[in-house]
Amino acid sequence: MTKEAVIEVIKKNIAANSDDIDAATIDPQKSMKDYGANSLDMIEVVSTSMRELKIKVPRSELTDINNIDDLAVKFLEYVNKGNG
Amino acid sequence: MADKALSFSLADFFFNDSPDVLTPPSDFQSWIEHPKIQSAMGLFGQQLLCAPRAGTEVLSSLDGKRHKVINMTSYNYLGLSTHPEVVQAAKEALDVYGLGASGAPLLSGTFDLHVEFARRLAEFKQKEDCLLFSSGLGGNVGAIQGLLRKGDMFVLDEKCHKSLIDGGTLSGAKMLFFSHNDPVSLEAMLEKCKGKRVLVAFEGVYSMDGDLVRLPEILKVCAHYKAATYIDEAHSTLMFGPNGRGVAEHFGLEHDIGVSFGTLSKSFGGVGGFVCSNARITAYLKGYSSPWNFSCAPSPPVVAGMMKALEVATRDSSLRDLLWKNVAYLKKGLRDLKLNLGQSESQVIPIIIGSSGEKLIQFAYDIQRRGLFLQPVDFPAVPADSRRFRISVSTQFTNEQMDTALNIIEDVIAKGLRA
Numbered sequence: 397m398t399k400e401a402v403i404e405v406i407k408k409n410i411a412a413n414s415d416d417i418d419a420a421t422i423d424p425q426k427s428m429k430d431y432g433a434n435s436l437d438m439i440e441v442v443s444t445s446m447r448e449l450k451i452k453v454p455r456s457e458l459t460d461i462n463n464i465d466d467l468a469v470k471f472l473e474y475v476n477k478g479n480g
Numbered sequence: 481m482a483d484k485a486l487s488f489s490l491a492d493f494f495f496n497d498s499p500d501v502l503t504p505p506s507d508f509q510s511w512i513e514h515p516k517i518q519s520a521m522g523l524f525g526q527q528l529l530c531a532p533r534a535g536t537e538v539l540s541s542l543d544g545k546r547h548k549v550i551n552m553t554s555y556n557y558l559g560l561s562t563h564p565e566v567v568q569a570a571k572e573a574l575d576v577y578g579l580g581a582s583g584a585p586l587l588s589g590t591f592d593l594h595v596e597f598a599r600r601l602a603e604f605k606q607k608e609d610c611l612l613f614s615s616g617l618g619g620n621v622g623a624i625q626g627l628l629r630k631g632d633m634f635v636l637d638e639k640c641h642k643s644l645i646d647g648g649t650l651s652g653a654k655m656l657f658f659s660h661n662d663p664v665s666l667e668a669m670l671e672k673c674k675g676k677r678v679l680v681a682f683e684g685v686y687s688m689d690g691d692l693v694r695l696p697e698i699l700k701v702c703a704h705y706k707a708a709t710y711i712d713e714a715h716s717t718l719m720f721g722p723n724g725r726g727v728a729e730h731f732g733l734e735h736d737i738g739v740s741f742g743t744l745s746k747s748f749g750g751v752g753g754f755v756c757s758n759a760r761i762t763a764y765l766k767g768y769s770s771p772w773n774f775s776c777a778p779s780p781p782v783v784a785g786m787m788k789a790l791e792v793a794t795r796d797s798s799l800r801d802l803l804w805k806n807v808a809y810l811k812k813g814l815r816d817l818k819l820n821l822g823q824s825e826s827q828v829i830p831i832i833i834g835s836s837g838e839k840l841i842q843f844a845y846d847i848q849r850r851g852l853f854l855q856p857v858d859f860p861a862v863p864a865d866s867r868r869f870r871i872s873v874s875t876q877f878t879n880e881q882m883d884t885a886l887n888i889i890e891d892v893i894a895k896g897l898r899a
Contacts, residue, residue: 455491
C-alpha cells in the first residue's frame with residue numbers, strides 16, 4: 397500500500413464525518429482541525445480509518461501528529477508491519 | 481499487543497468491532513488481562529473504609545489489607561463532608577424526611593428543603609433562580625442538553641469536563657473546541673459561528689491542571705460576538721472570591737455570565753449539581769433538562785447537610801483562609817523539590833511526571849506503600865506527555881501530614897524522576 401492510498405482513506409473518512417467537506421478539496425498538509433473537526437470528530441476519523449486499514453495504532457502514539465500527511469505516515473508504518 | 485500493552489489505553493477500545501454487542505472487543509480482553517495492565521488497574525477503585533478525611537483507611541490493592549493513609553486524593557476541599565454541623569443537619573433531616581425523595585421534582589420529589597436550598601444557592605450566586613440536580617455530571621449534561629439544539633453552536637475550552645461534552649453531544653449542537661484559555665483561538669471559533677445561536681463554556685478552575693479561566697479576556701471576546709456564556713465552578717465554588725462565590729466573583733465579573741454551574745460533591749462535601757441563571761431560563765430548563773425532570777430529586781438528608789455546608793462555609797472566611805494557607809505550604813514544599821506543578825493557581829495541584837506510564841504506576845504504588853493515598857492520572861484523562869498525580873488540598877491537612885507527604889513525594893517521585 398502507498399502513502400497516497402492511505403491518505404485517500406483518511407480523506408474519505410473526513411468527508412464522511414462532515415456535512416460540508418468534499419474529499420477532493422482536502423490538503424494533506426493541513427490538519428483535521430483546519431477543516432473544522434473537533435477532537436471527537438478526529439477520534440471518529442482515526443478509528444474508522446484504522447478499521448478500514450485493519451491496523452491498531454495506540455492513541456498515545458498519535459499525540460504529536462500535526463497534519464493528515466503525518467497521520468498517513470504513521471498508519472503506513474503499521475500497515476507495512478502487518479498491524480499493531 | 482501483549483508486548484506493548486502499556487502503549488495502549490482506554491482510548492484505544494472505544495469502538496467495538498465484536499459482532500455481539502454484549503462482548504467487548506477481543507483485543508480489549510487480552511489488554512485488560514495483561515499482568516501489567518491488571519497491576520495498573522489495581523490502583524483504581526480501591527475501597528475507602530471510613531470517611532474521606534485527610535487521614536483515612538483504604539483496603540489496599542497492594543496486599544488486600546487495611547492501611548492507614550494520608551489522603552490527598554479526595555476532593556473534600558473544605559472538610560465539609562465530615563463537619564460536625566453538616567453531619568448533624570443530615571442526621572436530623574434523615575429522621576424527618578427519610579432517605580430518598582421517592583419522586584421526580586415535578587411530581588412528588590420537591591421537598592421544602594430542596595426549595596430552600598435552591599433559593600439560598602441562587603442568592604449566593606447572585607442569580608434569579610437555581611435548579612438542583614442529583615449529580616454534578618447530570619447538572620452539566622442537563623443544562624447543556626436543555627439549552628442547545630441541532631443547528632446551534634457549542635464552543636468549549638478544550639479542557640472542559642466530559643459532562644459538558646456529553647451534554648453537547650446529546651443536544652445535537654455542533655461543538656467547537658478552542659485552545660485552552662486562549663482568547664485568540666476562541667475568537668477564531670466564534671468567527672465560524674456567525675449567524676448561529678452560540679453558547680461558550682469554560683471552567684472556573686480546570687480540574688486536571690488547577691489553573692483559572694482567563695475570565696476577563698474570554699468574556700471580552702464573548703461579548704464582542706454576543707455569545708451566551710456558561711461557567712462551570714465545580715472546583716471553585718466556596719473557595720474563590722471575597723465571599724466564596726467562585727472565580728467569577730474573584731474577577732468581579734459574576735453579572736457578565738449567563739449561567740453559573742456548580743457541583744455539590746467537592747467543596748460542599750455532598751453530592752449533586754446546581755445550575756443558576758435567570759428565572760425564565762430555569763423555568764424553561766425544567767421542561768427540557770432530562771437529568772432534572774426524569775431523575776429522582778436529591779436525597780433530602782444530603783440536601784440538608786449541604787445547606788448547612790453552605791452556611792458553615794460562608795459565615796466567615798475561616799475555612800477559605802485555612803485552605804489557602806495549606807495550599808501555600810504544600811506548594812512551597814513541592815516547588816522546593818523542583819517538581820513540575822504546571823500552571824496551578826488553586827487547591828488542585830498537579831505533579832506532572834511526563835510521558836512514562838510505567839513510572840507513573842510504579843510511583844503510585846511506591847507512595848501508597850509509604851502511606852500516601854495519591855492517585856495517578858493517566859492518559860487519556862490527561863495528555864500522554866504529561867501524566868501526573870493530582871493533589872486535592874484540604875483544610876483538614878495538618879502541617880505534620882503535609883510534611884510526611886512531602887517526604888514521601890521527595891523520596892519516591894522527585895528522586896525517581898532524577899534517577
